[in-house]
Amino acid sequence: MVLQLYVHFPFCKAKCFYCDFCSHPAGQEEMLRYCAALEKEILSAGKKWIGAEVSTVFIGGGTPSLVPEEGMERVLRAMKSSFAFRPDVEFTSEANPGTLRENWLELMQRYGMNRLSLGVQAAQDALLKRIGRIHTFAEARQAVEMARRSGIRNLNMDLMFGLPGQSAGEWRETLDAACHMEPEHISAYSLILEENTRLFDMVERGQISVPDDDAAAEMYSLAREVLTAKGYSQYEISNYAREGKRCRHNVGYWQGAYYLGLGVNAHGMMPPAREEDARWIRLANVEDTGEYIRRMEAGEDACALREAIGEEEAMFETMMLGLRMNDGVQSSLFTGRFGRAMEQVWPDELESLVRDGLGMWTGGGFRLTDKGLLMQNEALLRLMK
Ligand code: SF4
Incomplete structure (x- = not known):
C-alpha cells in the first residue's frame, strides 16, 4: 500500500x-x-x-x-x-x-x-x-x-x-x-x-x-x-x-490518496479493515495538545474519531475534492474506483452543470469551468443526493 x-x-x-x-x-x-x-x-x-x-x-x-x-x-x-x-x-x-x-x-x-x-x-x-x-x-x-x-x-x-x-x-x-x-x-x-x-x-x-x-x-x-x-x-x-x-x-488529497495524520488534531483517510463494508475510513486525533500528550504517555490511542465512508459518500468526496483542480476528475480514476462512470451516477446533474456554463467534459474527464470554480459550492450542491 x-x-x-x-x-x-x-x-x-x-x-x-x-x-x-x-x-x-x-x-x-x-x-x-x-x-x-x-x-x-x-x-x-x-x-x-x-x-x-x-x-x-x-x-x-x-x-x-x-x-x-x-x-x-x-x-x-x-x-x-x-x-x-x-x-x-x-x-x-x-x-x-x-x-x-x-x-x-x-x-x-x-x-x-x-x-x-x-x-x-x-x-x-x-x-x-x-x-x-x-x-x-x-x-x-x-x-x-x-x-x-x-x-x-x-x-x-x-x-x-x-x-x-x-x-x-x-x-x-x-x-x-x-x-x-x-x-x-x-x-x-x-x-x-x-x-x-x-x-x-x-x-x-x-x-x-x-x-x-x-x-x-x-x-x-x-x-x-x-x-x-x-x-x-x-x-x-x-x-x-x-x-x-x-x-x-x-x-x-484531492485525488483520494490514502493519508495518515499523526499528531494532535491530525486527520487521516485510510483503507478499511478487510471485514468492513466501507470504501475509506476517516480518522481524526484528539484536538487538545495536553490530552494528546496525556494519551500518548499513558499508552492510549490518540484517535478521537473513526468514521466509515460508504460508496455514495466516497463518490461525492471524489467529485468534491477532484473538482477543486483545474484538471477536474479523470473518468478513468472514477470508473476504476467505483466500477461506474460519473455520467451514470449523475446524468442530469452533470448535464445541467454543462448547460449553465459551470462544468465541461474534457478529453479524459469532467472539470469545472472558470465560472464553476468560483461557484464551487453551487456546483457541488447539485451533485448531492
Ligand atoms: S498562528 Fe501559526 S498556524 Fe496560525 S496562521 Fe499564524 S503561523 Fe500559521
Whole structure:
C-alpha cells in the first residue's frame, strides 16, 4: 500500500489574528514532551501499517520551524525507522519567516526534506502587523535566501489577499515581490474570516474592515493574471506552480490518496479493515495538545474519531475534492474506483452543470469551468443526493 503522511506541530510564537488552526504558543519543555508523544504515535503507526510505502510527507502546523532540533530529530528518526519512503518522496515542511534557522534546515534536509513552504503572506509590513504576523517582509526575504543557500530547490510561498485595508495595488505589489524571489510554487489564499478569531471580533466590532466580495474576486483575478504571466500555471483554485512543481501531497488529497495524520488534531483517510463494508475510513486525533500528550504517555490511542465512508459518500468526496483542480476528475480514476462512470451516477446533474456554463467534459474527464470554480459550492450542491 502507498500512503501519504501528515505530521502536525501545534506551536506558534504568537497567534495570527485570522487563525483558527490548531496552534498555540508553548515553551521548550512542552514542545519536547509533545515530540516524545509524537515519536510514540509514529512508532506505533509504523507497526500497524507495516509494509506501507510513503509517497509524500507533509510536516505542518503551527510552525514546525519553531520546534527545537532535539525534539524534531526524535520525530524524524521515528518516521524514517517506521516507514519505507519511496526514492522519489516529496517531503515538505512548513516554516515561518522569523523562526527559520540554519541548523533546523540542515537537520530537516538530512532526514530527506526536499520542499519548503514559507508563510510570507504580504509584502507590506503594516499589513503583516495588522493580521498579527510576527515577521516583516525583509525577514521573509532573508528566509528565502537562507533556504536557497541551504540547498532547497523546491520552495512554496503562501500569500494572502482580502486582508483588512489591503488595496489591489498592494496585492499586486505582493505578487510581484513574490515572483521576483522565484519560488517554484505559490499558494494565493483568500482570507477567510473565521469565528473565534481576533480578526473576526475586530470586524464585528467595526474596528477594522476587510475588502468586500467584489474586491476579493478582483484580487483573485489579479493573482491569476500576474502569476500566469510570470510562468506559473494554476492547477487548483489557490495553487500555482512552475512546470512539474505541483504539490504532490495536496494533489494526492484531492485525488483520494490514502493519508495518515499523526499528531494532535491530525486527520487521516485510510483503507478499511478487510471485514468492513466501507470504501475509506476517516480518522481524526484528539484536538487538545495536553490530552494528546496525556494519551500518548499513558499508552492510549490518540484517535478521537473513526468514521466509515460508504460508496455514495466516497463518490461525492471524489467529485468534491477532484473538482477543486483545474484538471477536474479523470473518468478513468472514477470508473476504476467505483466500477461506474460519473455520467451514470449523475446524468442530469452533470448535464445541467454543462448547460449553465459551470462544468465541461474534457478529453479524459469532467472539470469545472472558470465560472464553476468560483461557484464551487453551487456546483457541488447539485451533485448531492
Ligand atoms: S503561523 Fe500559521 S498556524 Fe501559526 S498562528 Fe499564524 S496562521 Fe496560525
